[in-house]
Amino acid sequence: MLRDINLKRTVEKNEYRTRISELQLELGHCQREARARGIPIIIVFDGWDTAGKGELINELILALDPRGFSLYSPIKNNETDSSRPYLYQFWTKTPRNGLISLYEKSWYHQLILAKLNKTEDKRLPEYDDLISFERQLADAGNIIVKLFLHISKKEQQKRIEKLKDSPDTAWVVDKAMEKRHKNYEKLENLYDQMIELTDSDFAAWSIIEATDQRFAKLKIFSTIIAAVQRKLAQPTGTTPSLTISAETSSGNLNSSILERINLTECVLSREEYREKLEDNQKQLRQLQFKMASSKNPGIILYEGWDAAGKGGNIKRLVQAMDPRNYQVVPIAAPDSVEKAHHYLWRFWNHIPHDGFISILDRSWYGRVLVERVEGFCSESEWRRSFREINEMEKQLTDYGMLLVKFWLHVDPETQLMRFEERMQTPDKQWKITDEDWRNREKWSAYQDAVEEMLFRTSTSYAPWTVVESNDKLYARIKSQETVIKEMRSLLARRD
């Protein structure tokens, strides 16, 4: 495919001057209009070495209002990024509504290099993961423009020679670049495959013929303008509507998982508890040490009814752990910056680095619980998120991350008892708010949501553990033993 492209296209200087100033104005309009409409824009660059990326990007950003974009140019050997799942670096840089993120290197870049060099890197994703990433962003309203800067092998050779001729630029040409040049044909096949597999209606590739920089500049501007105008032509607020088939509606799922849970039988005496607690905490401390020293990261997330005892459960879980390698992350309602991003964005920001454990007190499941029940997002949005969440969890566990998910289950009577107790204890009154009472009114709507969540997101790679929590002592021990079991099993697999 790439070899069929005519790389001889050029533009005269005078024609260029006229057209580029028109396009600059037009792009300025587009940026302001997209900003006003709150549409986020993602522009990604990929392509051959020496295709002139720097100059082309510079021309582009000089036409943009600098308050409205950011350019992401990865630092080599960046510990923050390289000790986390691959997509972390790209997710955390996605634009907030109305802004533009430019990626100087695409999420395909490292993948292609690994394929070329035949290096095994378990950290790298599959094309499917990258397509999911793009689809998730497009579904949330992002415009995605993927630009491939194309030059011929001969042209590349000429440019490499020229760079080497000047002492100011010779350092740019390293051995790796020369090797890539030598393997132009191999790379071309890999690029062809990449473009074929990852070209989609929601994130199409555009090939930019880059022999003539003037031609390339004009084409980049027009491609972006066209993509933005296409989006602007759609009426505001339309996201592709989802056809909901009968069997996915929640009616059929109602009360089938939770009703099997026997809350009354799961109890523990205080002596049993004390004994097990001490033993478990010792084990947890040792296992956390091992997770840290062998650089394994983990996420332990807690969901559950209000007053199910999440706080106390988490406290006992981490009591003997080393605080330098774990963090409890309470998830509250999203703030204004978080709201202006894809809802998964803020969780990507909390992904632990290798060797670190994040304990989430509430999580991304808020999307299908509170946001669903309270109507904070549309039905198509929360329905879509089952798949999005499963995709994210698959990526995390593929990376090797421990992922334990707890639903702390109590019955409404126990909740009421605890609410009343809190009201009567001066030091606990601040823990209970009007909102807790309001949520309680909606028990049955929440129950439907919980049922569907447990059903749709219990996967082989990230199953839910329902923790019977009428008896707090039992619940704490069960959570701890689950974490112990999962840590052991992960460490054994990774050994």
Add this chain to the structure above:
Amino acid sequence: MLRDINLKRTVEKNEYRTRISELQLELGHCQREARARGIPIIIVFDGWDTAGKGELINELILALDPRGFSLYSPIKNNETDSSRPYLYQFWTKTPRNGLISLYEKSWYHQLILAKLNKTEDKRLPEYDDLISFERQLADAGNIIVKLFLHISKKEQQKRIEKLKDSPDTAWVVDKAMEKRHKNYEKLENLYDQMIELTDSDFAAWSIIEATDQRFAKLKIFSTIIAAVQRKLAQPTGTTPSLTISAETSSGNLNSSILERINLTECVLSREEYREKLEDNQKQLRQLQFKMASSKNPGIILYEGWDAAGKGGNIKRLVQAMDPRNYQVVPIAAPDSVEKAHHYLWRFWNHIPHDGFISILDRSWYGRVLVERVEGFCSESEWRRSFREINEMEKQLTDYGMLLVKFWLHVDPETQLMRFEERMQTPDKQWKITDEDWRNREKWSAYQDAVEEMLFRTSTSYAPWTVVESNDKLYARIKSQETVIKEMRSLLARRD
């Protein structure tokens, strides 16, 4: 000093149990009260290896509401931090109003190690820089608690042996730790010196006798509670008032620097401009390459009257640069998160990494310009900031950063002409707002502020360059030539 401390203090288990639960409740109260009052709290740990820091911190954070604190535990070899001025890592982690930041390692830690190992590290600050850092935060209302965990050499030896005995913990004891243990006496002298030189009323050290963990826990809790209660006892909103001596009042400074500027003589013909522009941009590109390849960072900041031509000036400065190594950072009014921090916090977040150039379109000088004139901060706040800004700029230039500061100067007539032109050009109308017109009304108040700023913050290490900008062409060339000169001089010094 440290050797005079009685390390044999202990607490009985039963007494401990009673007192710790009282203190936990008390600390909870303190946290909620400080949060309600918007008081930020900084808690810093330092002290001997094996003093039990992990366990002590864990006990502390388990008593805190996890929504209200964060623990900063530096990752080793973190590129993001280590390629920037030393205080970056600490500044960016300072708490927002009402929250708590715990630092598992203090800003003294690396300094002490370098002194012990006699390693030369130009990146490391002086004690004075750290005292400034603490004073700046304290002046802005932060509570700073510095805890030194103290054990004897004998006790440390015992603990190291114990760690080495278990295969789960033996990896913690590395050669560096053993060396530090051997040099206990040397380290003790260094710690004594550190405590003596950096103990202040706004950031006092507390020695925590850590032989007995129970004793240590109680003392840590009480120390923090006492510090918070002291602050809470002060009436809200009082910051130490500043006595303003006669000679620092702005009256005497009025119009002495700017009136010397000859705006009419500084002009350039279009031919001269074209010629110089091309040559300058070529040089800037080469110099940027050199700055990047030799890992020198730089900040070029632009202040100036509205419509003085900052945007166009910056555009021509960066036109030939490689966008992977520079960024234009527009500084707008602070958002709600930024407002809830020390005003310098958001600028520390923009400090470029080594080899990178940040061009600031407006800057921290907003404090002494718009914030002063519009009354967004108190007089004592903006007066204090002259010193704070000088301190920060000293730290940046000591680190080796290029720092160029431009004041783009036009006269009121030129500004009026440009405002009117913008109103009449459809593609420029969005650039002019009612606020611009309102600011213009306050020209003379702004002029006083500019005069005082230029006077107080033109230092030997970071002088201002006033750029005559009635003629935009002249202004662009002058800015470029200033940057070229400063880059050359920095590269020559650093060679």
